[in-house]
Amino acid sequence: MPEDTTADKGRAYHTTSTGAALDTVTRHSKDEDITLFGSCFCPFVQRAWVVFEFLGIPYKVYEVDPYKKPKELLEVSPKGLVPGLRFNNVDPPRSLNESTVIMEFLEDLASETTRRSLLPPATNPYARALVRLQADHVNRNLVPAFYRFLQAQDTETQINTGKEFHQAIETLVGLFERAEREILGGGGVSGEGEQRALSKGLGLWIEGGELGWTDVMVAPWIYRAQLVLKHYRGFELPQTDRFNTWLRRLFTHQAFVATCSTDNLYLDSYERYAFNRPNTSQVANAINSGRGLP
Ligand SMILES: N[C@@H](CCC(=O)N[C@@H](CS)C(=O)NCC(=O)O)C(=O)O
Known part of the structure; x- marks a missing residue:
């Protein structure tokens, strides 16, 4: 019988990835220069995450509950929104938030490192x-x-x-x-x-x-x-x-x-x-x- 979608069943959001995303989290659980603060269901996070994967930039992914607003998330993202990035090997640590800004940043970083890009060349x-x-x-x-x-x-x-x-x-x-x-x-x-x-x-x-x-x-x-x-x-x-x-x-x-x-x-x-x-x-x-x- 098809599921009744007209009644709220009170389901809660998930806090850890499953399936292929979980494998990726596991593969990216070691410390790196950049930590991606993410949540498994979040589409804004997914943007940043796909860019890391595509451009081949090393990263660690750290899953947080953005509604609980842990202190370390607020330190990288003032409104406590995911995604956030923390740059670990600078003192004091630096950070960035906003999915589109993070995308731009990773694109710029890759142009100097992995030389991959998601955009048409600057010559066009x-x-x-x-x-x-x-x-x-x-x-x-x-x-x-x-x-x-x-x-x-x-x-x-x-x-x-x-x-x-x-x-x-x-x-x-x-x-x-x-x-x-x-x-x-x-x-x-x-x-x-x-x-x-x-x-x-x-x-x-x-x-x-x-x-x-x-x-x-x-x-x-x-x-x-x-x-x-x-x-x-x-x-x-x-x-x-x-x-x-x-x-x-x-x-x-x-x-x-x-x-x-x-x-x-x-x-x-x-x-x-x-x-x-x-x-x-x-x-x-x-x-x-x-x-x-x-
Ligand atoms: N403009 C932000 C939006 C990010 C956003 O809304 N993230 C949601 C999860 S999908 C969040 O962190 N929500 C926490 C809250 O609502 O307090 C971006 O593009 O990064």
């Missing part, structure tokens, strides 16, 4: 800007729409916020298509080598492309959409072949897979959002009061 500023337009849309529209939809309680609001989230995904697809058309579709691309060079940083939307900046920025919410929004709201992602191909590439990418826990962890951890339990989180409170996300 227009391509970089188009990718940043995509990321800006993800942060300003798609991510808040995800929470508005998940926290909506009455049917009419669920329908409207569901449409809004769906539209945010369609707009992102439009931005992927624009980058593909403007960077690769100009007719001036002569051979496979040039095509590959121009595709750099445009992400897995492109046939033969690698993981890109926007993929990482959005993947945690798309992953939770096909799992959590489907379960609690009956949501369906776009069904086109092109969209499904992108999803498959994204969700089977080694750097992403390495950071995913098992499905039940997400379903349990997001039940409090789906029933809009009071004081679920700073994100949930911001959505309920119409403020911007923390």
